[in-house]
Amino acid sequence: xxxxxxxxxxxxxxxxxxxxxxxxxxxxxxxxVLEVLEHPKAFSIFLLWCTENFAQKYENLLPTxxxxxxxxxxxxxxxxxxxxxxxxxxxxxxxxxxxNTSNFCLFLDRINDPGNLGTLIRLADWYGxxxxxxxxxxxxxxxxxxxxxxxxxxLRIQPQYGDITAFVKSFEGQVLGAYLEGxxxxxxxxxxxxxxxxxxxxxxxxxxxxxxxxxxxISIPTFGNAESLNAxxxxxxxxxxxxxxxx
Amino acid sequence: xxxxxxxxxxxxxxxxxxxxxxxxxxxxxxxxVLEVLEHPKAFSIFLLWCTENFAQKYENLLPTxxxxxxxxxxxxxxxxxxxxxxxxxxxxxxxxxxxNTSNFCLFLDRINDPGNLGTLIRLADWYGxxxxxxxxxxxxxxxxxxxxxxxxxxLRIQPQYGDITAFVKSFEGQVLGAYLEGxxxxxxxxxxxxxxxxxxxxxxxxxxxxxxxxxxxISIPTFGNAESLNAxxxxxxxxxxxxxxxx
Numbered sequence: 503x504x505x506x507x508x509x510x511x512x513x514x515x516x517x518x519x520x521x522x523x524x525x526x527x528x529x530x531x532x533x534x535v536l537e538v539l540e541h542p543k544a545f546s547i548f549l550l551w552c553t554e555n556f557a558q559k560y561e562n563l564l565p566t567x568x569x570x571x572x573x574x575x576x577x578x579x580x581x582x583x584x585x586x587x588x589x590x591x592x593x594x595x596x597x598x599x600x601x602n603t604s605n606f607c608l609f610l611d612r613i614n615d616p617g618n619l620g621t622l623i624r625l626a627d628w629y630g631x632x633x634x635x636x637x638x639x640x641x642x643x644x645x646x647x648x649x650x651x652x653x654x655x656x657l658r659i660q661p662q663y664g665d666i667t668a669f670v671k672s673f674e675g676q677v678l679g680a681y682l683e684g685x686x687x688x689x690x691x692x693x694x695x696x697x698x699x700x701x702x703x704x705x706x707x708x709x710x711x712x713x714x715x716x717x718x719x720i721s722i723p724t725f726g727n728a729e730s731l732n733a734x735x736x737x738x739x740x741x742x743x744x745x746x747x748x749x
Numbered sequence: 750x751x752x753x754x755x756x757x758x759x760x761x762x763x764x765x766x767x768x769x770x771x772x773x774x775x776x777x778x779x780x781x782v783l784e785v786l787e788h789p790k791a792f793s794i795f796l797l798w799c800t801e802n803f804a805q806k807y808e809n810l811l812p813t814x815x816x817x818x819x820x821x822x823x824x825x826x827x828x829x830x831x832x833x834x835x836x837x838x839x840x841x842x843x844x845x846x847x848x849n850t851s852n853f854c855l856f857l858d859r860i861n862d863p864g865n866l867g868t869l870i871r872l873a874d875w876y877g878x879x880x881x882x883x884x885x886x887x888x889x890x891x892x893x894x895x896x897x898x899x900x901x902x903x904l905r906i907q908p909q910y911g912d913i914t915a916f917v918k919s920f921e922g923q924v925l926g927a928y929l930e931g932x933x934x935x936x937x938x939x940x941x942x943x944x945x946x947x948x949x950x951x952x953x954x955x956x957x958x959x960x961x962x963x964x965x966x967i968s969i970p971t972f973g974n975a976e977s978l979n980a981x982x983x984x985x986x987x988x989x990x991x992x993x994x995x996x
């Protein structure tokens with residue numbers, strides 16, 4: 503039986519301070535929970551609540567211990583407006599430590615929006631980025647909105663948080679950054695690896711401290727009148743061009 | 750003085766049926782309302798409500814008639830959680846009629862998510878797309894979430910809604926569509942204009958009827974493990990590659 507303490511615990515995990523205290527995070531909805539069950543080695547399951555319907559549908563994937571609950575309770579404890587499938591609580595692993603010898607690497611400087619961070623992780627997973635480094639003040643990876651926006655890629659890619667200036671300094675390769683005025687990315691010649699790309703804050707762009715460390719300023723050419731692109735959209739275009747040009 | 754009828758009217762415009770009945774739509778927030786005032790020829794203003802602060806800041810851009818209201822009232826009538834600047838109600842113009850001789854054209858097949866449609870319009874504005882055609886069942890352009898996601902591009906690009914199969918049939922140029930298995934877009938040679946690109950529904954992709962009309966199936970190469978990209982992100986990568994290859 504789900505206890506009141508469990509309900510309180512799951513609800514508390516919508517806040518970063520409780521996620522850090524308990525070292526737990528929440529994954530919601532049929533598709534994402536299913537991906538968790540299909541990749542049992544990625545994270546340890548602390549608790550799984552699902553509807554009768556979900557349990558029947560995925561019987562052979564369920565762990566030994568789980569609770570059948572109502573969709574009403576799933577909606578009450580989670581952040582989804584409607585959830586008639588499942589909620590799973592997973593252990594947050596020890597801090598991720600990427601190595602600085604990766605071949606294709608993303609540096610995220612103060613990404614604020616959870617949807618953008620999730621989309622960036624999904625993109626990194628599509629374009630085969632080896633490592634993601636985030637500045638300390640980038641939105642928390644274990645935020646439920648980030649997890650949801652990754653569409654399952656959180657199982658394969660976990661970023662390392664820390665001093666981004668130190669990360670970039672220690673990276674043994676060429677570092678590119680996107681600016682409104684830089685080299686036209688369509689006109690670049692082939693790019694040598696290891697390659698690192700810095701994506702800046704949605705409103706303020708890349709910080710001056712990091713700008714000083716960037717070897718090449720690149721930009722996405724415009725053919726119309728829009729002032730800018732969204733950070734995740736711009737990152738998609740940059741990753742695509744880099745992959746096309748990587749030798 | 751704002752009347753109760755005005756309050757009711759503005760609130761009703763969050764629903765498509767009332768927007769169509771009244772031929773009016775709502776634009777909210779400092780940046781978007783400011784863009785409207787800076788482009789007075791794009792849409793006729795039916796009503797403008799703003800805070801004292803907004804009125805002082807942009808005094809020289811205000812129309813002859815407007816109302817000073819509290820931010821509380823702006824939040825009550827609009828869809829933003831916080832709005833301490835302005836709400837403007839604009840006339841919906843006569844149906845847009847694009848010509849079928851445009852040089853670079855986007856066909857949107859049942860785009861459901863307002864954020865995606867808004868981002869697609871912003872992208873079209875960045876990449877200089879001449880015309881956007883939407884299937885009848887694509888989310889309404891005048892939905893406040895669409896308008897907000899365009900980041901001002903709604904002032905420059907308005908899509909035409911209608912029978913998308915007929916649109917594509919009458920288009921006098923090459924039509925490309927994105928699929929999971931198609932020609933690798935990085936390996937395409939130059940592309941001839943006029944060029945049209947079909948973007949399919951977020952879950953179901955491009956319909957079989959439209960697929961029959963598509964000359965070339967293209968795809969975005971993957972280098973990792975993610976199963977798919979978001980519709981707007983994929984469109985960004987495709988538009989970027991097309992612009993790079995257009996002769």
